[in-house]
Every structure is written in C-alpha cells, then in structure tokens.
Amino acid sequence: MNRYGETETGYLPHLHKSIYRHKGTAMGYGVKLWPEDLATVKDKAPEALVLEGL
Numbered sequence: 033m034n035r036y037g038e039t040e041t042g043y044l045p046h047l048h049k050s051i052y053r054h055k056g057t058a059m060g061y062g063v064k065l066w067p068e069d070l071a072t073v074k075d076k077a078p079e080a081l082v083l084e085g086l
Contacts, residue, residue, distance in 0.1 A: 033039045051058045067073050073080045 052061050054061070070080075
C-alpha cells in the first residue's frame with residue numbers, strides 16, 4: 033500500500049508460484065526480491081546506480 037492507500041494487485045498472479053508459504057499460508061512473509069548481480073542490473077537499467085549504496 034502506498035501513502036495514498038492504494039494497492040497494486042496486478043503483480044500477484046505473476047508471483048503466485050514463487051511466494052514462500054509455511055504450512056500453506058503466505059500471510060506475514062512479505063516479498064523478497066532477488067535480482068541478478070548489480071553489474072548486470074546496471075547494464076540493463078543504468079538508473080539503478082542509486083542502489084549501489086544499499
């Protein structure tokens with residue numbers, strides 16, 4: 033949910049098979065993103081340079 037109270041649900045069908053579940057439930061686990069290595073990300077999306085300090 034963003035600061036305006038809006039939620040984007042369009043990604044859920046794409047992530048459904050990848051969501052971690054414990055005892056059949058996915059609630060409370062959040063979403064972890066594991067992109068490619070930073071060098072590859074920077075090649076594909078130069079604007080990602082701001083991620084280097086994270």
